[in-house]
Amino acid sequence: MIIVDDVYKRYHTDLGVGKWVLQGVSFTMPQKVNVGLVGRNGAGKSTLLRLIGGVDIPTRGRIERRCRVSWPMGFGGGLQGSLTGRQNARFVCRIYGHEKDIQERLAEIEDFAELGEAYDEPVKTYSSGMKSRLQFGISLAVDFDVYISDEVTSTGDAAFKKKASGAFRKLADRAGLIMVSHGEGTLREFCTAGIWLHEGKAHWFDKIQDALKQYRKSL
């Protein structure tokens, strides 16, 4: 269960304190629910994902995670460019306490990401498709109760997309999911509930169709 309680967020910019991105966002996400996050560009979707993932801290308010929540996957975040793919994978396995069976997990990631020899090259030499394959592979190798996905499924070539979608399907059945995607089909496929972010507030819908309907109306 994830409790988001009256969360406010604004960023500091070079010009001083920026405007509020989130203004009093509250909702409770039950464990086994898959939620799609919709809203216009700049509505604060990625900000909210970062806050839920604990990368960033709310300016005001509280976020409580009563389960294992992943970091926000997508856009190659969380990969250190100077390290090889394998070293990055090893680092993540270590910080999540998977020291004992690390070799099996590394092999699992290698197998999923299909990087070939590039697995032992520095990540900064990777294409963006390779980065997201690696990231996806790493996040599958760690056991979470809730996964956070920022457009993960939209990367890679057709073959990988198919594989990713299959893996995502399994993941969505096993664990909770919070995802941002601009593909409505993807949201409908994986999510049951929806959150519509609008003017700094979050609106919860038990059905993703209703969230999408509201979202389209606001455009």
Place this chain on the structure above:
Amino acid sequence: MRSSGNITWTVWKALFMREAVARLSAGRAAWLWILLEPVAHLIFLTAIFELVRQLVLPGVEGAMFIATGVLGFLIAQNTATRCKDAISANAALLTYRQVLPIDTVLVRAALEAALVVISGLVLLTGLGLLGYSVMPYDVLQVVLAVATLWLVGVGMGLILSVISEMIPELGKLSAMIFRPLYLFSAVIYPAAVVPAAYQDVFLLNPLVHGIELIREGYFSPYQYHTISGVSAAYIMGFALVTICLGLALHVRFVHRIVEQ
């Protein structure tokens, strides 16, 4: 659920491995350069110093005198400058919420300590094989002085790491401070050669205290005399204050750092 202590410990271990691998595999024979940096200083300065040593320090071997100064200075400087860049070098890893900016700084400080101990021992063994008398007169004092210089480096590193994240320009400026500091830290000369009128100002620099304490411990009282103002309490106090200030800055600005 893992305990907080357990999580922090696994993060430190993972970061340590990540830093050690990066440090020892950056470029060709990177591990060799870690050893060669003090050696290069040592050979160059000893050559100069051997020419003048009879004038200033009868009884102290030039190479050992330089070795104590150079190693003492490099411990503080390398720890401070490596720690300063720790956060930006690990920015991508802050994506994982169990990794905090301060973890990257502390882990780098620990790695630097390990490297200093290893390269120092190798260097002393080498000097010993060359026939220099490398056994310190007072081992405990040398160890304490080296550890305190490292703590000064950690304190400076903690402060500078926050400053260079918040105000990058100031971070760059601070790197420049260390160069002239080399000349004002009694690295290549004994503190006693500083004229009495300037000693008060000279002794404001904590590195002078640390380096002179290393020498006082290394050489017997018959060989080496430091000046009266050198104080272990001063440098330890300096280390304590900078570390507390650095930790406070990290607590205060952790939000701003992870936000970027």
